[in-house]
Amino acid sequence: MNLADLQNLKFVNDDPTETVNNIIAVFEALDGSQLMPADPRRIFVSSLASVIVQQRVLINQTAKQNYLRYAPRPVLQHMGAMMDVMELPAAAARTTLEFMLSAPMTSAITIPAGTRVGSESGNGLLYFASEEVAEILPGQTIGTVTGICSLPGDVGNGYLPGQLNVLIDPLPFIQSVRNTTESAGGAEAESDDAFRERIRTAPESFSTAGPEGAYEYWAKSASSAIIDVGVHSPSEGRVTVLPLLAGGELPTQDILDAVYGAVNDRRVRPLTDHVTVQAPETVTYDIELTYWISRSRAAESASIQNEVVAAVEGYRIWQKSKLGRDIDPTELIMRVKSAGALRLNVISPSYAELSTLKIAQDARVKINYGGLVDD
Template sequence: MSDINFVETDSKTIYENIINDFENAYGETLYPADERRIFIQQLISIIVGLKNDINDSARQNLLRYARSPVLDAIGVDIYHTERLEPQKATCPGLITLVAIQNDDIQIPSGKRVTPDGIIFFKIKDDVTIEAGQTRKECILEAVDPGASYNGFLSGQIKNIVDPIPYVESIINTDTSKGGADLEEDDSYRERCRIAPESYSTAGPEKAYEYFAKSADSSIVDVKVDSPSPGVVKIIPLLVNGEIPNQSILDKVYAECTPRNRRPLTDNVQVDVPTTINYDINLTYYLDIEHKTEELQFRKSIEGSNLDYVDGAIRDYINWQQGRMGISINPDELRYKIQNAASYKTSNGKSYTAVRRIVLNYPSFTQINKTDVAKVSNINITYGGME
């Protein structure tokens, strides 16, 4: 669908209309050197700015264009759907004592642990390590909500900030997950769009999708399937392609199974996506005409520190795992690499400084709608300039 304009915003059209109206009203021709025409010409930028403001204000009444806080008002008043609040990341942890103690050791909640001295996790609930024991499992919860707390691997959260008597170590035993920022406008808009599906009592696919996405703000994609009569399988995927843990699955199940939200005969099951692994193995070459921008283009492709944390390679990985059912597509990888090293000539035409890409992996692979493609090994070789 093309953009909707409530008023004319094209500067050339506005200028021509004003000149024509003036000439019709006064019966005179405004020639290019006429002072009145020059004065009108100077006002065009102001008029266009005002018309763009009017156009944008009118668009805010439509779900397609609305932004916060107008979008929140539309979501609540019309679609009865509220924006999802930020969520805190969690992960299982293990507390270990320096030695066996004769008495129970009480470890209060709130004691902090950090992976890097910048981001902090805390013990979520009080923990008691019984006499004669040296270890006890716990839940580590991020101090603040946000997606930046996700992705810390087992063993990375280990530096105790608040010392605890008799405690030798506190360490995470699995990857931190579940953290999410305040729901973005696009995600919120999509939930509002499918909200009317939730009014049905017949169990439509979009209704289950709506309730599942409403369970946690870290959920970015949901697939609903019925593998057999009476069975409804719901598959959620988290931000950045994270696989949901049991806590998220439980939230989705609780949100989708109340008797007033599902047909009585539906057997609702919540499961994780199937992970399809792939490798990236390629060599790329840059055009020798761009020696001065060589490092700049390399960083655009491989990341600011040539470590694939950002740049075109990371963009492709995030795109590939951002939704379920996206087939592994090497052409998209080629496009992102070429686009990252693009530049414009003096005449405004765009070109790429990538001379050649020898792409060994991945190869095109069709995947199912409940599969998510995740990268296993990354091997990027810069072949030099040619």
């Protein structure tokens, strides 16, 4: 069960009108007189009632904070500490850096940890630094090492292979440098909801028998960029872990390596399990639709068209933000109509059921505006 599906809690009645009426009724019963609206005593009692109402609201708020669904960040930190779950800070993007020598050498060439590589359009603040010391062995001309972005968050994502090609820290004999993988894995600090969910699933990690929830928990702990994890056991003793990144992005090799290290830790993985980590299998689909706007809303036509485009974009993100989410055109219809379309004709996608280890990825998006029509 999701925390959001739980019934809302209320420990004391904090309705202002009911509270004031109860206080006046008790006063009238004790005093044996009736408090008219202009009675100074009624005004005085009402002023005290406002303080009592505020206290009741605070009682509700304070009591609800003891429960995971309502706890704010400071309380979540204490709840997490009891389960040995710490909040994940902002994660820096990662990529693979390739250093090339001008010619093979007779001795090994060392690339120090922290060697910085940037882009031609960089401002000097955003660069990728080598994570550890790397060596180019004698007779070889190429060495690779993982690079970590200098700025945490998603600002370092999306550098395509070859775009990071400026060696900021000059090294002897190095002719060129470039990134060989697209930078990815950068994410903002863990949200309250994500932190709350990890605390809720933390007991799964206590088991040493390899339950599905334990692998999900440890995989998510590898990076705050991971929003969903699939776990599959094709045969006894074999486990496949499939992480999914924020925004429905597929994990790069650097993220897969980080997850592999987390789930294969000797304190985590059961001794008899053979664990592999791979990207989810993608199922592609197209989006093609035509929509019309009511003639009575002609003055809003331009803004509605923008809202429809935003609605389709929101659907794209929603569709690929969870493993195993069926391709559902009714969700697309609901979003486009909520954006202001009077009616629409969805040519694609059609409904398709996905297994829990697959992810839907849109390939082609075509939005046609059919014009104004009568209601």
